[in-house]
Amino acid sequence: MTLERIWDAHRSGATPAELEPLAGTARELFYLAVLADDRAAAAALAARAAKLDPDSAVYAETARYLARPAADDPYEDPEPFTAFATGGGNVGLYRNTHEVLRSVYAELGSVRLLDIGTGEGHALLPALTPEVVEVDVVEPSAARLARVAAELERRGITHRAHTRTVQEFTAQASSLSWDLVQDTFALLALTRAERVELFKWLRPRTKQLALVEFDVPDLGSGRDPRRFEHLVDRYEQGIREYHDTRELVAQRFLVPVLLGTLAEDDGPAHTEQPIAHWLEDLASAGFTPLEPRWVFDYWWAPAHLIRAT
Numbered sequence: 049m050t051l052e053r054i055w056d057a058h059r060s061g062a063t064p065a066e067l068e069p070l071a072g073t074a075r076e077l078f079y080l081a082v083l084a085d086d087r088a089a090a091a092a093l094a095a096r097a098a099k100l101d102p103d104s105a106v107y108a109e110t111a112r113y114l115a116r117p118a119a120d121d122p123y124e125d126p127e128p129f130t131a132f133a134t135g136g137g138n139v140g141l142y143r144n145t146h147e148v149l150r151s152v153y154a155e156l157g158s159v160r161l162l163d164i165g166t167g168e169g170h171a172l173l174p175a176l177t178p179e180v181v182e183v184d185v186v187e188p189s190a191a192r193l194a195r196v197a198a199e200l201e202r203r204g205i206t207h208r209a210h211t212r213t214v215q216e217f218t219a220q221a222s223s224l225s226w227d228l229v230q231d232t233f234a235l236l237a238l239t240r241a242e243r244v245e246l247f248k249w250l251r252p253r254t255k256q257l258a259l260v261e262f263d264v265p266d267l268g269s270g271r272d273p274r275r276f277e278h279l280v281d282r283y284e285q286g287i288r289e290y291h292d293t294r295e296l297v298a299q300r301f302l303v304p305v306l307l308g309t310l311a312e313d314d315g316p317a318h319t320e321q322p323i324a325h326w327l328e329d330l331a332s333a334g335f336t337p338l339e340p341r342w343v344f345d346y347w348w349a350p351a352h353l354i355r356a357t
């Protein structure tokens with residue numbers, strides 16, 4: 049039975065238990081696990097998939113995860129997230145991100161910078177060079193922003209820290225302007241329409257934009273077979289990048305994020321998109337996008353630097 053036929057039967061009301069005898073491959077069994085509403089049934093199906101394909105990290109880790117009671121929001125727990133963010137492909141991703149940002153600062157000379165969605169400053173802080181003379185940071189998480197502000201203070205860099213979403217920031221900020229506005233992996237939290245509005249707001253207020261974002265194919269939402277296969281293949285690669293910390297990262301971050309992403313039947317929480325759409329959105333807001341520059345082949349998707357003037 050193909051995944052498409054399982055999906056059609058599921059949408060017609062067939063239960064995973066009814067479909068299980070027809071599932072011949074590990075991938076099909078794992079698909080039924082993802083479609084199952086009941087955690088115990090999902091755990092049993094994932095365990096069968098893992099047994100049939102013992103080389104798959106994603107099947108094994110998901111089976112173990114589902115065999116335990118459901119956990120809290122994986123983003124709330126700093127320990128697994130830190131292990132994730134500072135290991136695996138994130139090391140190369142951030143190293144290359146710092147390099148491309150530095151090259152932009154060097155080209156511009158003297159930079160008054162706005163960084164949107166700064167987080168804990170993993171991208172911003174190591175990239176800063178003496179060319180950056182002033183920094184505005186916008187980040188809704190007070191705890192994360194406090195760390196960034198403390199470090200900017202320690203380095204004696206003139207800065208303003210805005211503890212709010214970028215939507216709140218643009219509704220209140222006013223006469224500020226910058227040489228460069230940058231974002232690294234944060235604008236995916238906005239809808240596409242919100243992003244275009246943001247670009248329009250920024251157009252008269254900055255000389256240039258530099259975004260580092262992932263080139264993510266348009267996959268729709270929910271658990272249809274194409275999206276399921278894409279996510280499982282990507283997360284297989286992602287989990288394999290962690291060795292000593294695999295238990296922590298897979299069980300407390302990557303597997304719950306994968307299952308949460310697959311459960312987004314009403315549309316994805318993160319509105320990622322192909323790089324071509326970023327360029328269209330910038331152009332529709334009045335920017336002139338430059339040729340995107342490859343940054344890193346991350347397990348989730350390739351990252352690119354998108355500049356626009």
Ligand SMILES: C[S@@+](CC[C@H](N)C(=O)[O-])C[C@H]1O[C@@H](n2cnc3c(N)ncnc32)[C@H](O)[C@@H]1O
Binds near residue numbers: 170171231
């Ligand atoms: C994946 S993290 C990236 C953080 C940082 N830019 C980096 O590269 O390490 C995304 C960040 O965007 C922030 N964020 C989420 N929604 C936001 C919004 N509406 N406006 C501004 N920042 C937002 C989150 O709090 C989080 O710190």
